[in-house]
Amino acid sequence: MTTSGGQDSDTGRIETFSDGVFAIAITLLIIEIGVPHVEVTESLFERLIHLWPSYLGYAISFLVIGIVWANHHNRFRLISRSDHVLLFLNVLFLMCVAFLPFPTALLAEYIREEAHRITAVAVYSGTLAITAVFFTLLWLYAAGNYRLVDRSLDPSLLRAMTRRYVLGMFLYILAFALAFVSPAASLGLIVILALVFVLPEPDGSRRGARRRSLRR
Amino acid sequence: MTTSGGQDSDTGRIETFSDGVFAIAITLLIIEIGVPHVEVTESLFERLIHLWPSYLGYAISFLVIGIVWANHHNRFRLISRSDHVLLFLNVLFLMCVAFLPFPTALLAEYIREEAHRITAVAVYSGTLAITAVFFTLLWLYAAGNYRLVDRSLDPSLLRAMTRRYVLGMFLYILAFALAFVSPAASLGLIVILALVFVLPEPDGSRRGARRRSLRR
C-alpha cells in the first residue's frame, strides 16, 4: 500500500475480486442439480444414473472455469498496471464467466432431447466463445505496445501469449460452429481445449529462465 | 499487523469483506434466471430469446455492481482510518448492494407487462438511488473535516469527489423519478450513469500527479 506500489496493488484488487467471482461461479454450478423425487417403488439409484447429463455438465464447466481461472491468474502476473479500460474489459469478461451456470443447466436439461440438443450445446459453446473473445481482448489491450505489462518482459513471450489466446479464441468459435453439425464433437473439443490449456505455457517462464541464465 | 499500521489494516478488512459481498452479489444474479421448460414440439431457441429481459437485467445489474465495486474500492484507497460509524454506514450500504438480485429478478419478470412495468422499474431504480445515498453518506462522513481520510490529500480532490458523488446520487434519484414517467428512460439513464462512472475520475490522481511534478 505504498505510493510506489499503488499500481500493483490495484491489479491485486482486480485479481482478488475476479478470484471471488470465479470461486462463486464454480461453486454455484452444484445448485443447478436438484435432488430427484422418487417413489418408494422406484429405484433412487436409477434416477441418479439418469441425471448423468447434470454431472457431465458440472464436471465440464468446473474444469473449464478452473482452467480459465488459472489462465486469468497467470495473465495478471504479467500485467503490472491497471486502467479504466482494463477494469471495464475485466467486468465484461467476468460477466461471461458468472453466466456459465445458466448454459450449464441448459445443457444438462436438454442434451438428451434430440429436438433441443443443438440449441443447448450452441448456447453453451457460444458462451465459452464470447468469454474467450473478451479474455483475448483484455490481453491484447494490456499487452499491446506494452500498455499495462512489465516493460522488461521478453517481446517473444508476449507474442507467444497473444498467439496462444487468439488461437484458443478461434478454437472456441470453432466449437460453437461445430455445435450445429455435431453437438458431441463440439463438447469434445471444449474438453480437449480445457485439457490443453492446463498444460504448461509454450514460451513462458522456462524460456525466460533459460535466457536469464544464459545472460549470467 | 503492526500497532502503527493497525488502522490501515482495519480498513483493509472492511474492504476484503465488502469485496466478498460484491463478488457474491454479482455472481448470484445468474441464479435468478431459471432454465425454461419446453416441450419437444416447441422451439427452445425461441423460448431463450423470450427470456431477453432476464439477460438485460443480468447485464445491467452486473455492470452496475461492477462499477459500484470499482468506485467503493477507489474510495477506500483514500480512506485510511475506520471507526464504528463508517463500519455501520458500510453495512447499510452493502445491505443495498446485496439486495440488488431481488429487484433485478423483479425487473426481468415484469418489464414486459405494461401493468407492472412502472412498479418493477421504480423498485429497481429506487434501490440504486438508496444505494447511492448510503455511498454518498459514507463518503461525506469519511471526508468531512478529513475525519478518516489521509490528511495529506489535496482539499480540491476531496471536493471534486464529493461533487461527483452528490451529483451521481441526484442522478440516480432522477432515474427513480423518471421510472414513473418513462421506464425505458429510467433504465437508459442507469446504463449511461454506469458507463460514465467507469470513466477516469475528473480531478483524481492525474491532477495530484501534476501538482507533485510541479513541486519538483
Add this chain to the structure above:
Amino acid sequence: MTTSGGQDSDTGRIETFSDGVFAIAITLLIIEIGVPHVEVTESLFERLIHLWPSYLGYAISFLVIGIVWANHHNRFRLISRSDHVLLFLNVLFLMCVAFLPFPTALLAEYIREEAHRITAVAVYSGTLAITAVFFTLLWLYAAGNYRLVDRSLDPSLLRAMTRRYVLGMFLYILAFALAFVSPAASLGLIVILALVFVLPEPDGSRRGARRRSLRR
C-alpha cells in the same frame, strides 16, 4: 510465511475463511426472498408491500451478521495464536452463522400467522442465542490464562471483553425466552442488541492507548 510469523498467519487464514463464510451467509439472505407472481389485474406494488416480513427479516439478519462479523474480526485482532480447539470452536460458531438464512426465511414466512409466530421467532432468537454461546466459548477459551491472546494485553481489557460477551450471551438467551411471551419484544431486543454492539467497545483500545501514553 516466515517460521516465526507462522502462528499469526494461521489466525490470518482462519479469519479469511471466516470472512468468506460471513460474506456469503449475509449475501445469501436475499435468495430467500422470491419474486411474487401477480396477475395483470392485481397490483404488484401491493404484493411487494405485503412481503414486508421478508424485508424486515433481511434487514435484521443482515445487521446482525454484519455486527457479529465486526465483533469476530475485532476479537481475532487480540488472538495471536491458534490451536485445534480454537479451530473447532470456530467451525461450530460458523455453523450457526451460516445457518441463519434458514430461520430468517422461517421468520419472514410465519411472522404474520399468529398460530406459528412464536415458533418462528423462538427458532430465530434461539439460533442467535446458540451463536452467542459459541462466540463466548471461543473467547473464554482463547483469553483464559492468556492461552491464545497476546501476553502484553491489559488483564482489565480481557476482563471487560469477557463481561461484554457473557452479558451479550445472556441477553440473547433472554431474547429467546421472550419469544414465548412476546415475539415482538424478542425481535426488538435483538435489534437493540445489534445497535448496542455496533458502539465502540467500552474498555478497548482507547483505554489501552491512554495507559500507553501515561507510561511515556
Add this chain to the structure above:
Amino acid sequence: MTTSGGQDSDTGRIETFSDGVFAIAITLLIIEIGVPHVEVTESLFERLIHLWPSYLGYAISFLVIGIVWANHHNRFRLISRSDHVLLFLNVLFLMCVAFLPFPTALLAEYIREEAHRITAVAVYSGTLAITAVFFTLLWLYAAGNYRLVDRSLDPSLLRAMTRRYVLGMFLYILAFALAFVSPAASLGLIVILALVFVLPEPDGSRRGARRRSLRR
C-alpha cells in the same frame, strides 16, 4: 510479488481460490433446507422437528468440509512450489468438495426412507471417499521426491503425513463399503473421522520444533 517469491505467491493464489470454494460450498449447504409450508391447524414446531435429517446432514457436511479445509490449509503450508499437475489435481479435488451440497441434500431427503437409505448414504460416503482419494493423490504428488515441498522438511514428517492421508483415504472407502451393510455405521464412521482429523497431527510441527531446539 517479488521474482524470488513468485513460486510461494503462486501457491498462495491456489490457497485463496480453494479457500473461496470451501467457504462457498460450506455456506451453500443451508440453501438445501427449504422452509416447510404448514397450515394454520398444523404445528410448525413438529414440522421443524421432522426436518431433523436436514439439520443432521447440514451439521455433518459442515463439520466435514471445515475439517477438510483445515487439512488442505495445513498441507499447503508445507507445499512451497506449484506446477500444472498440482493445479489440475487441486481442481479435481475442489470439484468433489463443491459437489458435497448435492449428496448432503440427497441424504437429508432419503435417510428416513428404508427403500432409498442405502443409495443415499452410499452416494454421500462415496463422494467423501473420492474426495479423500484426490486429496491423497495431491499430497503424494507434491511430497514424492520432495517434488513441491520445502526441501528442509524432515523426511519422517512427510512419511507420517503420507501414512495419515493414505489411512484416512482407506477409512473413507471403508465408510463407503459400510453403507451397503449399515448406513448408520457408515455415517458414524464419517463423524468419527472428522473428529479424529481435527486432532493435532501426530508427527507434525512439534517434532520439527524439537529437532530444531536440539540443534541449538
